[in-house]
Amino acid sequence: MPANKSALSRYRIIDRCLRNNMHPFPDKDYIRNKCEMEIFGELSGKISISQIEKDFEAMRNDKGLGYYAPIKYHKVRKGYYYDEHNYSIEKLPLNPQEEDALKFASLTLYQYRNISIFEHFKEAIDKIYTRLSLSRQPGDPMVDQLVQFEKTLGSDGNDWLQPIYHAIANNHPISFEYDNIYKQEHKTFSLVPYLLKENRNKWYVIGWYEKHAAYLTFALDRMTNVILEPKIVVKRTDFNPESLFKNAVGIMGGSDHPIDLVIEVKEPISVLLEKHPMHHSQAITKRLKDGIQVSMQVIDSPELLSQLLSFGKHLTIIKPLELKQQFKETLQEMLAQN
Structure with a gap:
């Protein structure tokens, strides 16, 4: 029997629950709550335990789906798991129903990509639409050979x-x-x-x-x-998020007073820095023969030091002197360990 879009969504959520190492062996109530939260945004009672049981049966045995998911029950842990290591329905080719659902969803998002509510997701929407425009089947080897998209490593949490x-x-x-x-x-x-x-x-x-x-x-x-x-x-x-992260480089915001950072950066890194500023307060204070001098007001943090270290031999810290000294000590520690 063909699965509707709601069922396909539940199958994907169930799959993620069974693969979640941070919450192994989920029971049916946990899975039901996850489905309700992701589909309806609240615990609404619209999905029953019997529905989850039917979803298990479909994922295990429905020939139309073709998942044949090895879902087992662990009597000791009192929860469900995949009996095959690294199994996931996401590794299987999409069936025609899933292809249609995915194409419809991508077209819908693409039409609204310029609306303000989707502003922060425009790049992701464009990437999804482009990928599906090249081939409706995400596992198409021809596309993977000719076009290589940036891959984001999965993040637990x-x-x-x-x-x-x-x-x-x-x-x-x-x-x-x-x-x-x-x-x-x-x-x-x-x-x-x-x-x-x-x-x-x-x-x-x-x-x-x-x-x-x-x-x-x-x-x-x-x-x-x-x-x-x-x-x-x-x-x-x-x-106030804007105030909290106003002087941050990265995720570490705070109320600390920012430092007045002045650095000199040589080519070719200076070209990249000019095109992709480190911080919104970055300003070019001097053009040098082989680079630029820039200033900015930022919070002194491990993220700032890490980014400065990535400039390597192309960087000279002018001020503050305390950061310059910290930079030297970090380099000395790195040399001592290598």
Whole structure:
């Protein structure tokens, strides 16, 4: 029996749930809630447990779908999983129904790509439409041989986008466990989330952490066991994303006073820097024989230092002297380790 678009959406969500290493062995209730949140944006009760059971059966045995998904139940963990390592319906060729649904969705998005609500997604929409215009079958080897799109490595933590968005929209705090890779700590936090922000294909949540009386940033791919707390809080009135990230290079915003950074950059990196500024405050203060001198007002952060290091031998830091010294010490440490 042909599957409708809603069923195809549920199959994809079920597939992601069964492959989610951050929440292994999901039960039917967890999967049902995930389907409702992604399809309807809320826990509406429109999808029943029996519907999930029927979806399992279709994914396992429906010849029209052709998934033959190895979905098994783990009696000890009391949840479901794929019996074949690395199995995913996303690795299978699309059937005609899925091709039609995908083409229809891409055409719809393409028609509205210039509307302000889709402004931040225009590049992604154009890429999807271009790919499907070349061939309706994403696995077409001819297209892969002749056209190579940039591939984004998958980022764990994207499953937390929907519940955190729900928490922000409805003024709920969240609690979660977090791995701080810099301090090598694993701690539990309770946060009032204010903003989801994407940076370099990774997602972050910015929120108020009462213990430190400050806004902190957390990477979603280092969060586990995210729980939406039932209480409703009154949001602070001093949160201003534009102000928070005004002087940031990357994701690490803050209220710290920015530094006046002056650097000299030689060609060919200077050409790239002029075309793709590091920061909106970047200004050319002097044109040199073999490059440019630029100034900007930015927060001193590990992200800033990392970007400056990427310029290599083409960079000279003029000021501040403290950053120049930090740059030298970092280079000396790198040399000592190699």
